[in-house]
Amino acid sequence: MSFVHAAASKAAGGAVRVFLVLAGLFWLLPTIGLLVSSLLDAGELDRGGWWRALTAPARLTTANYERLLADEAITGSLLSTVAIAVPATLLVLVLGSCAGYAFAWLEFPGRDALFLAVVALLVVPVQVALIPVSELFGAVGLFETTAGVVLFHTAFGLPFAVFLLRNFFAQIPRELLEAARLDGAGELRLFAQVVLPLGGPAIASLGIFQFLWVWNDMLVALVFADSANPPITVALQQQVRQFGNNIDVLAPGAFLSMAVPLAVFFAFQRQFTTGVMAGAVK
Template sequence: MTVGESVGVERPPRTFSERLTRIVTKSPIHIALALVGLIWLLPTVGLLITSFRPPSEILSTGWWELFGGRFNFTLDNYADVLGSQGMLQAFINSISITVPATIFPVFLAALAAFGFAWIDFPFRDTLFLVVVGLLLVPLQMTLIPLVELFAQLGIFGTFIGLWIAHTAFALPFGIFLLRNFFITLPRDLIEAARIDGAGNVKIFRMIVLPLSVPALASFAIFQFLWTWNDLLMALVFAPRPGGLPMTTQVSSLLGTFGTEWHLLAAASFLIMAVPLIVFFSLQRYFVQGLLAGSVK
């Protein structure tokens, strides 16, 4: 037995028959993954192509006509959406809502997760179970109490109220995810820092945060996508009339211009563009952050 075989390293195929056997063996997996990817990708491609087509062609032919060489490119759909339908202001509102509603939960969840992972205090595990149990509480059950509370505090219908609501609903999942990541960090490293005189704040800032970038990025992606695509919370808590985000604006387009598919396609792709940019910018941290906290 060779060294490679003893540690379970798969040797490369040496003959044509071995290569063919390996390809045939793995082909079903590759085909299945390709089909799933194609199913998810087709609607996005169709939406993108439709957003650049004139209204007359959208109503008369399908978006797949592009592959037959019949395609008239136009930017008028985006100009109409951004200019006459209030989408530009809605885009600014979405940024104003999503960025703080992502930063606050990430910061607060990281602090709480550090406490649950590395600070001993009474009923720590019990309290953590309570936090995890909050994941099971439906969002809809809390809307009326929150509306009444925010109205009494004078923050209902403001960005501050919307930020607080998004932060509150994001914290249980964020604490759960980050705590499971933090406990995988080397205990010897934390104890060595404490022996050298470092307090919890310094350990959190100088050791835990730099080592936890993948988990923080994963939670940030989740929270950004959830907040950006949210409709219910925006309909309830967003300022009116000038503070509504893009999701509510597209919803109004759908109700008012039900047959204006060119406007709906352009507006929908504008909503998709920012989350796609965020995801592809941080995707190298995404899977790493999710899997790192799953085992210890």
Template structure:
């Protein structure tokens, strides 16, 4: 009788009450609505974050008289008044074009030097044994809390004594010196999470330290290095304090050049608006071009 009852009993799914199926349907609908609401919120937040950039782009395409007449949102009433003449004036302004070249000559070397030196030092602190390694690393961590403003006067005197004041090389060295503590701290912690067995296997295959560093550590540390490169590039490109003090006044970076144009805002608005947009859009292009590596580096650091 028991076996017959089991065979004749209807499946549990068939006997499920309609109320449970309704509740499951309602929960799926609620989850879908919540997911849609989150997406809408993220899209709106992204548009709100890009609003200043959009406003600057529109302003760079308006004439001086239109800018003086009202805000950039008035372009929706007369979109045909947009013009590219401001960018023609920008290219004709030797101060702005020269400042862009100076900014590139400062930003690219300062970023590459920090990545190279930080990678070597991070590997050394993570996997090489040398006297006082932990104390040296503690000193590097302590340098993270030193503000830039503390070093302005003594470094200015030092650069003046050795002939590096108001030179591109001096600005590059300053950014490199103050970018290295964070770079070493970040990359050392990332490299230290590489499995020791992997490094020991490479050593058993005859790999020396240089080959081990270039063939094993660097490929595995690519996301962290890319994230560090983005941060360093943005910091140096958008810097104004160091450039204002140490850069050559005859060929200043873009931030200083735009600040000098602000003093004549009423006369040079047709140059200031497109110059500011170009100064803003370059870091955005760099970020979006390497956003996948940036996200990988951030997630890897979070998991580790």
């Protein structure tokens, strides 16, 4: 009886694995199609779907990427996107960590009311702030600048960062912090050597979310970014407006813009999973 039960459990586990593999392949199908399309010239794409190249790999070529990377507008837009996404992510992580620790473990007047005000900002949509912030940036000289886009993304990323990290830091045992204080650790040392290492998974998860959001953003970039050197999302949108269905330009550009956030996600996948599981358990 036990043998039959073990065999049934093993068969069920195998079926689940097969289903997960098939679901993963189905989920990756658009990405695979975009990659193959980016490796075909315009003539091949006009003659049929991208899947025809799977039976004739000789049709694949890197000429589209060579032309794309030779375009200074595209390479400049990639550098512009990096110049926006990296500072906006780092600022949110640093400021959100400091504010999260303060709301979790420091006593000061109005702490709970201020935290509720920060949480209330989570419901404010980005679209509501576009016009007033545009007027403000125009008055102070930040309109159509990289600094303006970074500040906008930082401001809208901080409420969620503070909310997430405050709740995570609050789960740290008080006894651990008190023991560190008894050993002579000040608040800065306590934050840097105890709280930050323990909050590493949550901080890494937040960093992935923030980086992906900023990298893939087009609305804020359309409004606030420098029109002469826009981020990659806006640059690709301009290619559509200028050349129509120019898939041999759009496909490699879209895949190239997708490759960076995918690389970031897979590089920090373990920290992301640990942070999500830790938050679920707590």
